Amino acid sequence: MKEISCKLLVIGAGPGGYVCAIRAGQLGVDTVIVEAGKPGGTCLNVGCIPSKALIHAAEEFEKVAHMAGGKDPLGIKVAAAPTLELAKTVAWKDGIISRLNSGVAGLLKKAKVKTVQGWATFRDGKTVEVETETGTQVIRAETVVIATGSAPVELPFLPFGGPVISSTEALALSDVPKKLAVVGGGYIGLELGMAFAKMGAKVTVVEALPRVLAQYDAELTRPVLKRLGELGVEVMLGAKAKGLSTQGQAGKGDALLVETPDGKNAKLAADRILVTVGRKPLTEGWGLEQIDLDKAGKFIRIDDQCRTSMRGIFAIGDVTGEPMLAHRAMAQGEMVAEIVAGHKRSWDKRAIPAICFTDPELVTAGLSPEEAKALAGEIKIGQFPFAANGRAMTKQGEDGFVRVVARADNHLVLGIQAVGQGVSELAAAFGLALEMGARLEDIAGTIHAHPTQGEGFQEAALKALGHALHV
Template sequence: MKEISCKLLVIGAGPGGYVCAIRAGQLGLDTVIVEAGKPGGTCLNVGCIPSKALIHAADEFFKVREMAQGHDPLGISLAAPAIDMGKTIAWKDRIVGRLNTGVAGLLKKAGVKSIEGRARFRDGKTVEVETETGTQIVRAETIVIATGSVPVELPFLPFGGKVISSTGALALKAVPATLAVVGGGYIGLELGTAFAKLGAKVTVVEALPRILPLYDADLVRPVSKRLADLGVRVLTGAKAKGLSQGGDALIVETADGKAQDIPAERVLVTVGRRPATEGWGLEEIDLDRAGPFIRIDERCRTSMRGVYAIGDVTGEPMLAHRAMAQGEMVAEIVAGMKRSWDKRSIPAVCFTDPEIVSVGLSPDEARQTTAELKIGQFPFSANGRAMTLQGEAGFVRVVARADNHLVLGIQAVGSGVSELSAAFSLAVEMGARLEDVAGTIHAHPTQSEGFQEAALKALGHALHT
């Protein structure tokens, strides 16, 4: 067995792990990173990036299909379009490949040693890695666990054949005629919407009373309307029970307790993700848990000295940018810098149609922290740029304290509002007041003006509503 020693060992090269390793290398730490697959983790390879590529392709195809059917208000017409899913997936794969290469290059540039293989703990300072050339032993002063998460599998709908996870959905070479989506969270709705635009007949099955339960009803309403416009059938309060005997339908128990067969060439199960805590020797080290997750403090320290954990394996919110921020912080802590973890302004983005952004506290959450609030909401139907982009559905909302006008949270739903997330996050992170937002000159004509107008509305003197 080969043996090496290092200052910092990072297990997992997803967004959190590779950022941690790169920053550690920049700070001069002798760093090793271990990854069984390609660098970039779920987000880059089978999550965030490929799903957004598919969503973009679906949007473009839907636009030209509308033009071909004479439904385009811009007056553009063309012949009947078609889509070659094989080429679409190949284009998506090329993007992923470029980014894989980029991450590997950044690790090398930072002086990080990369080992390809599956890591397994021997103890809190030693890991063995099964590689193609044999077992590699790595001894480290400090270890960062960044193993991520995997899709939750339902026992009565195991993955395989017609039943697919989000990973399988992103690799389909043809658009299924019918698609049943089990789970009405952001993953299911993002992919379900994309396949509906590509021509599939989509049915969403959600056990809870409404879709996107983590967002308030006002934000979800425009998404629900758009799903209906796209012909997506949504069954709430309904439970998936398994495949029909012939395997060509999903058996569902509806809200009234009746059984119903949903035609489904494919069944996409998106009922959540669970931490990847199996297969790497967790039983060999003594770490406290918070349910299924590894328990951490505000500096991402676990219950074992010298062992940190970051990203999805540590719990909600399971977001790549949260993992990245944690990874950067941990690298700096290991290098001797004073850092702590503040999750106050982590943006959450749902890439549905229209998109949803939420930063900080929602109105209901804010009401639990202070007696009086000022809430300003500005509709995109009154925004010139949104009109020219055919994106009038939705709004921007600002939630602030009534006494000192401190901005507590910002939410938006609308076409392309994901690009406003940075401005929203900066306002909350910097402790902006309503006057700060209202007094900042926003370029015209842009959708960002809705942010300024929402702040003006909360102050009682909106200009365009």
């Protein structure tokens, strides 16, 4: 049994863990990182990156299909109907992941971080055992960072296997299912559901709540609902999945049992049943019972600097709760590395943007109008439609808008939201405005390039001030 010692041990090489280790290495901290799978974690391997690759492929396929059907207003004609070889798409996606895996491994090496491949379990607050291919490795550390991430929630009456899949399996399918049932109308379910609909699947979304994307306000999600209808996606609201009517193989007569809002049972034929009802923290199997950390529900409880209830142990990322976003984990990881190196650091979680890569895309940063009213009382809201934006029109992306929410008394911007084609790229501007404490006048007085969709941000601020120029 081999033993090594270090100043900092990071458990998990997802976005939070590898950023923490890289930054610590850059600061001269003797760092070891342990990962059971490939570097990059869920986000890189079976989440953010592969899903966006699949979404892009679906968008491209749908464009060509429209051209072949003579429906393209740009005058582009395609002689024959296109076909999609999903196995090749998945291989292309896997190539991107492989390159990024290598990139993360290279960055860790460059920062002089030692990587140990295997599963770590705690002996005590300063010691872990790692089961590697060559035997048990014991690591003793002055400080430990837990960055173990999260996993898809499995429903007891719809266990994963056979026709029932999680987002992980959905991103590795070799064929487009003819009929796809999506259980859960949150961002993961709609992102993937819309992508498969564009690739030719007949998609039905089963959502127990009265509306999909319930974490966003109804006005923001309206363009997405319109697009779901255009894609032929059926949405069953107030409906509860109950289980499978058969236990055969995928495509062999399986059906999803659904309880409709009126209390009746219905059978929904499906080749695949994609369950996307949330994610859970990975807190089991690491020996956390040996160190008895305080919990906040099912998550590890942390303070504003990611310290746990045990001295010398930090926790970052999904294992610490919402929002379960890769860039939140990265920000936490960087901060913790600098704290371990002796720097004085904190972070401002109010400026974290969140993006839903549906069609059209959704972006939120800061407070919603309702949250802003509850906090500040009287507020100003400026909203600018992309139907009045030249660049959006040239991209056939008129549906959507940018909305700015600010205090009425001093015009301090409290929140920014947008829905529209490609608005994910505006997230940086939204986050920066909140981080810098911008007021409506700051955004309105910043010259935005023309023609761009970013002009909508400036126009929304002008609208809130009472003098929008283009609407």
